[in-house]
């Protein structure tokens with residue numbers, strides 16, 4: 001599991017670190033890592049470091065200081081280094097001295113012979129001719145998009161960019177990208193990942209995130225967000241043990257679909273079949289269709305005949321009328337863990353009396369997309385998706401899984417898991433029905449509700465990527481439907497289990 005800390009948490013931890021290790025030493029350690037990473041990018045791109053042209057984009061804070069020190073290290077390896085100063089009066093003095101001593105070149109962004117965009121001739125030539133660029137424009141103190149001169153310089157870069165701490169122009173806390181921002185090849189960050197490395201469009205702008213240890217670990221405290229790695233998921237994914245039988249692995253009940261929408265039932269029940277080896281029961285008007293697709297599912301027409309289960313997955317395609325309401329009453333009164341999706345969420349939002357049917361100790365998972373989330377919360381979803389999910393989770397005492405390109409999973413006690421899929425292949429009709437069946441099956445097998453959402457979400461996006469990629473190799477993909485995603489689930493589970501065993 002990876003931790004993610006806010007800039008405030010990182011700064012507080014740094015202050016404690018500086019009582020043991022002087023700040024300049026910490027900065028040099030950070031800058032050395034930036035230099036190593038830049039050298040690697042140069043070698044990959046051009047076959048070497050000596051004689052290659054590196055440009056440092058240097059803002060007025062310590063982020064620029066890191067870039068200047070990194071430039072001094074790169075000079076020692078024979079690179080030709082030019083620092084372009086965006087705020088010459090505020091550029092980090094010790095960093096400037098180090099680069100000057102190393103015989104690096106220093107120019108001002110808006111220096112002599114400016115062009116029509118106000119960029120000095122020397123800065124323009126350097127940026128346009130660079131083999132690699134180090135982005136030290138702004139770091140933890142970033143607010144808002146790149147200012148115009150920085151934006152113009154970044155626009156002219158064609159070389160790969162190594163971002164110091166974070167890609168300049170993104171919001172470090174929310175991950176929002178509201179204007180010009182750097183697109184990094186690699187981001188070298190220090191002490192701990194920040195929210196922008198894992199949230200929304202900023203995660204994409206960060207490129208490959210390399211975390212450098214600067215000795216903060218013991219000072220960081222509880223992370224703001226957590227990200228599951230493949231091995232975390234594989235380690236906990238339920239598989240049958242020698243002593244197991246079909247009941248001991250958990251019986252899941254699926255209440256989904258209708259005569260009009262039988263597909264939701266087929267997808268949710270199928271996802272449950274592919275998630276665990278436990279038993280899957282289905283109850284609802286699509287029983288015949290479900291049976292035809294999944295002979296292993298015990299299907300009945302009515303929820304009152306469903307038989308015993310250990311958890312319910314409810315909602316996709318059940319409708320928001322009285323029969324849907326009856327289904328909700330039944331599952332909420334059962335006292336078993338419930339994963340409520342789609343129409344189940346709409347029903348809960350529009351009929352508060354349904355909450356009274358809930359057994360207080362039974363875990364409840366809500367899996368809204370943005371529209372369903374708005375119905376639940378009563379407010380439009382803004383940029384701060386983490387804060388919003390946390391608030392609704394606490395309000396309803398439920399685990400809230402907020403869907404999207406970055407999935408945010410908030411527990412009622414404030415813990416948050418983030419799953420950034422790094423692609424958008426799951427964005428297809430019916431893929432949410434698959435997720436619901438997966439979460440329900442994990443709940444039935446006894447996995448904690450917050451963790452179940454994290455594991456299911458991770459495997460769900462992995463399954464989509466595997467299905468979309470086909471045999472074409474990494475990055476090549478073709479659009480998929482939810483059935484193909486569902487077919488990718490077993491292979492996705494195999495890959496996370498392999499990571500856990502490695």
Ligand SMILES: NC(=O)C1=CN([C@@H]2O[C@H](COP(=O)(O)OP(=O)(O)OC[C@H]3O[C@@H](n4cnc5c(N)ncnc54)[C@H](O)[C@@H]3O)[C@@H](O)[C@H]2O)[C@@H](O)CC1
Nearest residue numbers: 027030060061062063138139140141142143144145147165
């Ligand atoms: N605290 C430390 O000593 C350490 C800090 N480190 C580096 O220091 C950075 C933080 O340094 P600072 O606190 O000096 O702040 P920054 O370097 O992040 O910000 C510098 C200045 O940029 C301005 N600014 C904010 N948004 C801007 C925008 N959109 N466009 C242009 N300018 C903008 C801010 O007003 C601020 O004064 C970290 O990101 C990291 O790179 C590392 O060297 C590790 C040790």
Ligand SMILES: Nc1ncnc2c1ncn2[C@@H]1O[C@H](COP(=O)(O)OP(=O)(O)O)[C@@H](O)[C@H]1O
Nearest residue numbers: 369403404405423424426427429430431432433
């Ligand atoms: N742009 C995207 N990138 C990655 N995943 C996405 C994207 N859009 C949606 N998803 C995921 O796809 C699923 C869609 O679920 P949902 O909106 O309920 O669709 P449906 O009701 O059609 O099944 C969710 O798991 C969601 O997180």
Ligand SMILES: [K+]
Nearest residue numbers: 135138164166
């Ligand atoms: K930066």
